[in-house]
Amino acid sequence: MFWTGAVRMPVTKKQYAALPWRYSGxxxxxxxxxxRDTGRWVIPKGxxxxxxxxxxxxxxxxxxxxxxxxxxxxxxxxxxxxxxRLGKGKVQPTRVEVFALExxxxxxxxxxxxxxxxxxxxxxxxxxxxxxxxxxxIIRKLR
Numbered sequence: 029m030f031w032t033g034a035v036r037m038p039v040t041k042k043q044y045a046a047l048p049w050r051y052s053g054x055x056x057x058x059x060x061x062x063x064r065d066t067g068r069w070v071i072p073k074g075x076x077x078x079x080x081x082x083x084x085x086x087x088x089x090x091x092x093x094x095x096x097x098x099x100x101x102x103x104x105x106x107x108x109x110x111x112x113r114l115g116k117g118k119v120q121p122t123r124v125e126v127f128a129l130e131x132x133x134x135x136x137x138x139x140x141x142x143x144x145x146x147x148x149x150x151x152x153x154x155x156x157x158x159x160x161x162x163x164x165x166i167i168r169k170l171r
Contacts, residue, residue: 040121041112044082045073046090046100046129049170050148056170058154059131061094062145065113069147069157072096073124086127094146095138101128105169108162126166 048059048071060069072093077085087100104125111119149157155167 040109040123041075043073043075043112043122043124044085044089045071045124045126046086046096047071047105047126047166047170048090048094048096048098048129048131050131052148056151057148058151058167058170059094059096059146059148060154060157061147064140064143067145068159069154071126071158071163082125083127086125087129090129091135092139093144095135095141096129096131096133097135098132099130103127106162106166108160108166110160110163124163126163128170 050057050059061072062068063070072086072089074085074089074092076082077088080088082104083100083102087098090096090098090100105128106126107123108126109121109123112122114120151167151170155164158164158167
């Protein structure tokens with residue numbers, strides 16, 4: 029935590045995320061995955077990885093959490109904030125940079141296979157399925 033005047037504020041951590049998308053039947057779709065702890069719909073994200081750029085970290089998370097490979101944007105398409113649940117009920121304010129990832133391959137095996145549900149959504153349905161307002165807006169921009 030750090031001090032801002034008389035108010036003690038938590039330090040915001042940074043994560044990097046992939047927003048996987050594809051064309052199916054002429055329409056763009058977005059892949060959402062379930063979180064392991066609450067089961068809510070989220071996108072693949074994780075902490076910075078030493079030696080990897082933010083975009084490479086986002087692509088790595090898409091592989092580890094959803095088995096996806098593809099072309100990742102070099103620059104983020106947006107950011108959102110959420111409360112990362114840590115052990116013993118603690119919540120860490122976390123800012124997430126989001127990189128678009130065009131799905132090119134679905135690997136037959138990946139590290140977190142079977143730990144999460146994966147589902148392709150239309151862009152409007154994906155925006156409705158996630159909880160974070162800023163992430164909803166990022167998804168809607170994919171139209």
